[in-house]
Amino acid sequence: MLQKMFNDARGIGLQLFVREGYRTEQEQQQIMDEKIEAYEKDGYSESEAKKLARDYVAVQGTSEHELGLSVDINADTSVCSQEEVYAWLSKHADKYGFIKRYTAEKADITGISDEPWHYRYVGKKPQKR
Numbered sequence: 001m002l003q004k005m006f007n008d009a010r011g012i013g014l015q016l017f018v019r020e021g022y023r024t025e026q027e028q029q030q031i032m033d034e035k036i037e038a039y040e041k042d043g044y045s046e047s048e049a050k051k052l053a054r055d056y057v058a059v060q061g062t063s064e065h066e067l068g069l070s071v072d073i074n075a076d077t078s079v080c081s082q083e084e085v086y087a088w089l090s091k092h093a094d095k096y097g098f099i100k101r102y103t104a105e106k107a108d109i110t111g112i113s114d115e116p117w118h119y120r121y122v123g124k125k126p127q128k129r
Contacts, residue, residue: 005096015076029060086116097124
């Protein structure tokens with residue numbers, strides 16, 4: 001379904017690619033450590049940096065990437081804009097069995113800020129016969 005979704009998007013001039021799929025616990029921890037370090041370099045204390053990092057990075061052991069259920073989809077910006085791709089995905093991804101997992105409206109529930117690139121495969125509804 002991912003390939004079909006990409007093919008259909010490419011058919012209208014969008015160029016999508018999977019930036020990130022499955023990652024190990026160690027890779028997830030490295031991403032968190034790098035985000036914390038970046039915030040600390042920006043002048044935040046260690047505790048502030050950890051709190052801010054958790055707004056954008058799932059704690060090791062809790063990422064959907066570690067489960068292999070999600071993909072981060074981005075745009076080849078030499079062909080189209082990220083905004084075009086994100087808008088198309090938002091409107092069409094469910095037809096292929098994907099949902100945008102982290103939305104701005106649900107950040108207080110999920111603990112993750114808006115991620116217009118992060119999609120989880122949940123499957124398609126069975127077709128009525």
